[in-house]
Amino acid sequence: MADEREIRVGIIGAGGIAGAHAERYKRVPGARVVAVADVLPGRAQGFIDRYGLEGARAYGDYREMLRDDLEAVSICTFNAAHYEPTMAALEAGKHVLLEKPMAVRLSQGLDMVRAARRANRMLSIGFQSRYDPNVQQARRVVHSGGLGKVYYAETGGGRRKGIPGGTFVRKETAVGGAVLDIGCYSLDTALWIMGDPRPLAVSATTSDYFGKSPVYARQAWGGTMRPEDFDVEDFGVAFIRLEADAVLVFKISWAMHFDSLGHTFFLGTEGGLDLDQLRLYHDTYGLGAATDLPRRDSNWGDQFLRKIQAFVEAVRDGGPAPIPGERILHATAILDALYRSAAERAEVKVELPPV
Ligand SMILES: NC(=O)c1ccc[n+]([C@@H]2O[C@H](COP(=O)([O-])OP(=O)(O)OC[C@H]3O[C@@H](n4cnc5c(N)ncnc54)[C@H](O)[C@@H]3O)[C@@H](O)[C@H]2O)c1
Structure with a gap:
């Protein structure tokens, strides 16, 4: 018992x-x-x-x-x-x-x-x-060496029209916008699957074209939200240099004239993995092949x-x-560097002091 x-x-x-x-x-x-x-x-x-x-x-x-x-x-x-x-x-x-x-x-x-x-x-x-069994399965594939050395990954996501309101769009309460609201999940998932590599440098940009647009505000919030109250980003992109010559590209948006910013995927020396499709690309017997991993039902x-x-x-x-918390410090260092880089319009180094 x-x-x-x-x-x-x-x-x-x-x-x-x-x-x-x-x-x-x-x-x-x-x-x-x-x-x-x-x-x-x-x-x-x-x-x-x-x-x-x-x-x-x-x-x-x-x-x-x-x-x-x-x-x-x-x-x-x-x-x-x-x-x-x-x-x-x-x-x-x-x-x-x-x-x-x-x-x-x-x-x-x-x-x-x-x-x-x-x-x-x-x-x-x-x-x-992290409790999504499909994410867990992808992590097992990467951790067991199924992709060899992972040298490149992309992650992120986006909505065509999905700027929230309330405390999420004001710096005073939310600190940041789309990057922190939805982007931090993609970042965490990718880093977790990759084995939490150490970040070295980040080059990023953010923008607020939609949150600041009176046209968008009128459509999205029925006129209840004023664009002048919006002071976070609705879009963010970062090129993240990781240890061992790996690169992670991160993209997120709350609003855009497009349906998707692409899949989360991992490229390794021995294979590739598309997390959204749960498809494993490999080279068995010299033949370029792909295998669909079994998908398990899972919801929020x-x-x-x-x-x-x-x-x-x-x-x-x-x-x-x-x-x-200590396993979230690399992601935190990336977020810190992402906003610094966007403000400076330049690549910034990530300094990670010992804990
Ligand atoms: N895990 C998830 O799926 C998920 C989903 C939504 C939000 N979140 C996160 O949860 C957090 C809260 O989001 P939310 O949508 O509930 O926001 P919210 O604005 O609806 O609620 C925040 C509450 O905190 C209160 N508050 C603020 N400062 C306080 C203080 N010093 N002492 C006591 N209360 C205080 C506010 O009055 C408010 O009631 C955010 O960090 C957000 O990123 C997580």
């Missing part, structure tokens, strides 16, 4: 994604959301009522919540408010499940990882895409549930973190 010791969880930030956390915690045996904090008056209590979190206490200040009797927290604040609650939670001795992206400034990512080590607590990052909801389950299990078992 499995040990189902109760795991008492708090949620910081009671907005959109926090609801997905609350619903999944309710489905994990032994996990219980006992506290919710949000800076907006009444929001934490409204959230508790909406999700039927019986007995949970509402807080306006997460620092006060961290003094409550709980051992883990989900941090679901917008990107600009990831750092302080994470540091405070770790310093208060709580295990942390932090929503993506971990950080945009590398210095903040390093601080968080060091704080987790000092406190001997887990810092896990919310990339549920299942992956999200697995992310919450894995975190609760890790808290119960005393670790390790399912998606450790």
Whole structure:
């Protein structure tokens, strides 16, 4: 019989994604959301009522919540408010499940990882895409040497018309736009499949032609959003030099006059892999051949549930973190360099101090 010791969880930030956390915690045996904090008056209590979190206490200040009797927290604040609650939670001795992206400034990512080590607590990052069995299968192929040395990859994605609103389009809350909202998943997936290579340099560009367009704003938001309030990027591209002479090209967009920015794929000396099609290109008996890998059904909801389950299990078992913060530092360094490069309009070096 499995040990189902109760795991008492708090949620910081009671907005959109926090609801997905609350619903999944309710489905994990032994996990219980006992506290919710949000800076907006009444929001934490409204959230508790909406999700039927019986007995949970509402807080306006997460620092006060961290003094409550709980051992883990989900941090679901917008990107600009990831750092302080994470540091405070770790310093208060709580295990942390932090929503993506971990950080945009590398210095903040390093601080968080060091704080987790000092406190001997887990810092896990919310990339549920790692629980997609198709991504896991692709990773196994690459890790078992099926492609030989991977020297080039492309990743990213895009929407023809899909600029979100709310806190996502303002630098003050989101820090960045499409790159952080949807791009960071592709970046994480590609790096994870490639074995988390060290980044050396980044040359990037970003733009905001659609978010700033009155025509697009009128169409996309029914006139409720003003283009002058939009101050993040809706498009980003980066050429990322990695260790061992490998290159990753990253492309993402919230809006464009096109359907797709192309597939995620990997080129190796012994084979190639198209992640979207799950097609493996190889050269058997000197014949250029391709094999379709078996595709397994998977959806966002299942992956999200697995992310919450894995975190609760890790808290119960005393670790390790399912998606450790320190394994997200290369991606964080790339994001940091991407924005610097775009601002400087030049390639920038990635400096990665030891943790
Ligand atoms: N994993 C996923 O699939 C997924 C999906 C959507 C969003 N996200 C991530 O989740 C985070 C939140 O996104 P969202 O859509 O829920 O945003 P949101 O704006 O709907 O909610 C954020 C909430 O945090 C609160 N908040 C901000 N600062 C706070 C503070 N200091 N203390 C307490 N509360 C504070 C806000 O008042 C708001 O209620 C973002 O980082 C986003 O990238 C992840």
